[in-house]
Structures are given as structure tokens and as C-alpha cells.
Amino acid sequence: MTTRFFLTSAATTLLAAIACGPAHAAPDLEAAQAIVDEHSQIPTFEPPGEPFDAKACMADKKLFSVPTSSSIPFVDGIETSMEEVAEEIGFEFQQWKNQAQPTQWVQGMEFAINNGFDGIDLMAGIIPSSLGPQAAAAKAAGIQVFATHWADTTTPDDPAATHSFPIPYTRVGEIIGAWITVKTEGKANVLIIGSDDVPATTPYRKSVQATLDKLCDGGCSHTYVNVPVAEWATKIQTNVQGALIADPTINYIVPIYDSMSQFVLPALTITGKKGQVKIATFNGTPFVIDLVRQGEVEMDIGESLGWIARSTIDAEMRSLCGLDVPEDLYVPLLIFDKDNAETAGVPAGFNQGYGDEHVSGYRKLWGLE
Template sequence: MINKYSSLPAFVAPGPAFNASKLKGKKLFSIPASSSVAFVNQTDQDMGALARKIGINYIDYPNQQQESQWVQGMDQAVSQKVNAIDLLAGIPPESLNPQIAQAKAAGIPVLDTNERDKSQAVDPSVTAYTFAPFKLSGELMGAWAVKQTKGKAHVLIVTSNADISSAAVQAGITQEVHATCPSCTIQTTNVNPTSWATHLQSTVEGELAGNPNINYILPVFDSMALFITPAIQAANDTGKVFVASENGTPSVMNMIRTGNILTMDVGENLEDVAAAGLDQAMRIMAGMKPGNEVINVRVFDKSNINQAGNPVQGTKGYGNAYVTGFAKLWNEPTSIFS
């Protein structure tokens, strides 16, 4: 499994081709879950860059992951009479049902990008989802911990349950560890995104003090590793306790090369995420059926991290299949990705 997903991903067309240039002038309103999270912000910027090169008016609504801000963004989108609204990378649409109802009443479809796994229940008020491979990423994290410990993994899963996707990553880890290593142990702790900077390090330090058998920490999002690494160092557990995660945030992936705590990251190509979300939005704005979007992942460790650049770049290390694939699908030149 690790070997399979360490290779360059292939492109899978989500649906029939269309002429994206016919959408020139359409308004796509993006509400990212949090502009302060590197993965979310970079994906937002990449989607905006692609949309603008096609001629779509991409309206970004920066925020700091406050529900009141998301509500304000929805209100602003409706007042501007946009053609579609995209909830990007972590906003649960269930928290915005009144606003989504208002948007639909105004004839504005609401989309959800990279917020949940296809194995999870959907909100029927959402017009189309671009699912993320969260459960698969969790399975790969679990497989990695079992492989690296030679079947002697004592795992601490650090969840972040305010994000629905956290549950899918956790389910993938648990399923894989239990299936391949019945003698391995799993315990969990939760720290939500708004508390990462203030509580994540101390929470992990407490878990390590309470259970000295822990040898792998699997945070459900890789940005959490920025706070978990100093916890391991403070506990004098460097070389004993390791970390593997998922997302592919460039600043975090650099830690694979430069340190000896983060050993693996299941990377999502940020530009591929952006392209898949934009593809879905364009299909809906063009009156087409939703696409079956596929966001690919790749396992990065010390053996292949240099392929992602030095320092790591968000689009390097994933090959060019998605570039040629989406460009052909949209009848656009591949230069829109440069």
C-alpha cells in the first residue's frame, strides 16, 4: 500500500470535457475555512489564480475560522449576486443551512470543496461536493506506523473534531492499524484548530508523560506537527517518538528532510485540489451534472522528498498528469497552470 501511493499519481477525468472559456465573466465566491491555515490559504490562492486565467471573477473572502465571519461571507455573496459559492477546505455546510437556503432561493448554488470524505454523510443543501481522500490518507498513516515499528506500534491519534474530515482520517488510521496489527495499541486526544497554538503542545506533552509506550503520533492534519514536534523535544523523546500525518503543507513537509521526528506526510497537491474544486464549480455554473472529482495523494518520506523541491513547493513531486488532464478537459492551454 505504501509503495503504491509513493508513486506519481495518474489523472482520472471527473466527467466529460467542456469549454471553460464560455464561463468568462462568471462570479465564483470563495469562503475558505481559515485564511491563517497554510494549506487552506494556498489552495484558495491557487484556485483563484486558475479561475482568473480562465476569465472567471474569483472573489475571495479571507477570515479567521469564525462562524460569524462565514455567515457574513455568505451574506456578502448573496448581495453580490454571484454565480456560485464555494465553501473551501473545512467549513461544515450544516453550520450555514439558513444562509445556504437564502443563497439557493436567490438561484446561487453552494459547493463544498475538500471538506469531507466520500465515506461521510452529505448535507443535501449542498449542490455538489469535491470530496477529499481523508480516509485513504488515514489508512496510509496507520500503515506507515505499523510498518515503521515492525508491528509494534503504540499510536496516539491527535484529532481535531471541529473539522468533520477529522473523523474520516481517524477512521482510516484505526481501520488499518486494527486490520494489520491486532497487538498494536491506539489512544486518542482532541485539540480543535482554534486551540492548536495554545493547547496542542501541552496536550501532547501530557499524553507522552502519561503513556511512555507511545512511539508514533498521528495528527489528522499536518499543520499540527508544528506544535507536536516541540512537545516531543520537550519530553526528551526525540528518536523514540515519531510523527506521520497528511495534507502536504510545504512548510511542514520540509521537516521530513531537515529533522528526525516527522517521517512521512501523505501529500495532497494543493494545485490539484484547487483544480478539482474549480472544475466542479465550473460544471455547476455551466449547468452540467456534478463531476466525480478525484483528488490524488502521494506518500512522501526521506526517500522521495527531494522530488518535492528544496524547499518543498506545493505543486512539485506530483508529476504533470493533472496539468495536462485538466487543461485538455477544459479546452485550455497547459500554461494556465504556470
């Protein structure tokens, strides 16, 4: 005997919904577009503090900088710009070249302590407390320790530093999430590549994820892969290749820091995904803006390296000169895409495309003109 089951129309609808997954409201494309539009305009300069005589203040002072890794073009570009700004003002500045090895950071700290520097800048990702003994020795010697461009504005200050000067990485995450929402109309499958050894990574990538969840209203999915800074050249390409093979529906890749893009692109070529999977990233490193102009990378949120250098030097000079210091670095964010990448120069430069208000603005602020 054959038994037949008949479903009511309501039950049929329920089963169909289960089969297709949870229902979602429409993505909030209007809110996403508003975020994109806000950061598509040339930034204007607003003084981050009161004017002061920088040349007189820094006449007898020396500043030393230890970056997280000199092999990252973005980081090395900031250091080069800081050297130029220091020369413009007229004080001694020295950077400690390294390849992201903690022992090298320790050596740099010890060099600064032994050679009479007034301030040490731990720049772009070094956790001050990871160099606790050296930071304590520096302070004991009367040297101020700064942590700059190292963490998000939501991250508590590190007690090992005299001052912490973060940037709004969570806002960067919102911009990237909004961009992808607009471009995919709320239907994205995103692979995020980050480095958990850099303090800013966690709040930044969580912001990307939360923004996608909110603006897509559940219509976007995302996966995260951690690759430490020292392993970018050996691990990013293989991780991306593996992810694309395992999930061919991935349509966006977010390298948390744009210098990672050079290791993502070969994976797209090898897997036949070049041109299909888009890249959205952050930092505004010149070679990556060139890749945007060439169509290899879809968008790069830029922060002028010259603006970063001036903002960093400004905050540190204020501290060394006994003035009020800002709570974070004054670094505007600007989206570069195919429509404006050429404004950064051909090839792109560290400071082009952002206007030049900050150059004359800081000179006036420091009493140089």
C-alpha cells in the same frame, strides 16, 4: 503447617498467557507494504469528466470561496491556487479571509449573496448545515452552494449544499495505519491528534485506528485527543506533552492534519522525545514536506494543492455550466518521506513532486490548449 500448590504444565502456560496479555497472530506486513507501495508512485492524470469550453462557460460568472480558516497554511494554499486557476481560465474568483470563526463565515456568505456571485464554495471543513439560513438565502438568490474538501467519501451529502465534493479521508487513514504497521513491525503505540469540529476527522481517525487494529492484529495500541481548529496554537503542544509524560511508550504521533505538526514538534523537544517518537501525517503542506526533508517529520501523505484547486474549480464549473458533476474531488494521494521529499522542491512548493500531468491534463480538458 505449610500448604503447597502444584500447577500442571497446562495451568502454568495459561497463567503465563494471562500475565503477558492476549496472544496475537503475526502482523500482516505484506498487506501493509502493498498499501504503502501503491501510494509511493507519481500519480497519472485521468480526466474526471468530458471536455468543455471553460473560458466561454465562465465568461460571465463569479465564484466566491469561504475556507474554514485562512490561518491554516494548507487551506490558504488551496485558496491561492484556486485564484491562480481562475485567472488562467479568465473568471472572477474571490476568497473570504477568516480565522475559523462562524460569525466570519456568515459574513462571507452574506457578502457573496449581496454582491451577485454565482457560486459559493465552503471549503475544507465548514459544515453547510451550520450555515443553513445563509445557504437557503443563497439558493433563493440563485446562487449554488458547494461543500468541497470538507468530508469523507463515506459521509452523506449535506442537504444545505447544492453539491458536496468530498475526498477519500478513509483511504488516508488506511495509508497511515499501513505505514506505521510496516515501520514498527506491528508494535506501535500511537497518539492521534484530531479536530472533531471538522467533519472528515471522525471517519479519518477511525480508519487509522481500524487499520492498525487489523494489520497489527492487536499488537498496536492507539489513543485519540480532540483539539478544535481554533485551539491548535494553544492546546496541541500541552496535550502532546501531557500524553508523552503519562505514557513514555508512545512511539508515533499522527496529527490528523499536517499543519498541526508545528505544534507537536516543540512538545517532542521539551519531553526529550525528539528523534524517538515519529510523526506520520497528511495534507502535503509545503512547510511540512520541508520538515520531512529535514528529518523532523517522518512522512506526510501529500495531495497537490494545485491538483486540489483544479479538481475543485473543475467540479464547480461543471455545475455552474449545467454539466454532469463528479461525486467527489479527483485528488491522488502520494507519500513523501526522506527518500523523495526533495522532489517537492527546496523549499517545497505547493505543486512540486506530483509530476505535471494534471496541469496540461486540465488545460486540455477545459479547451485551453
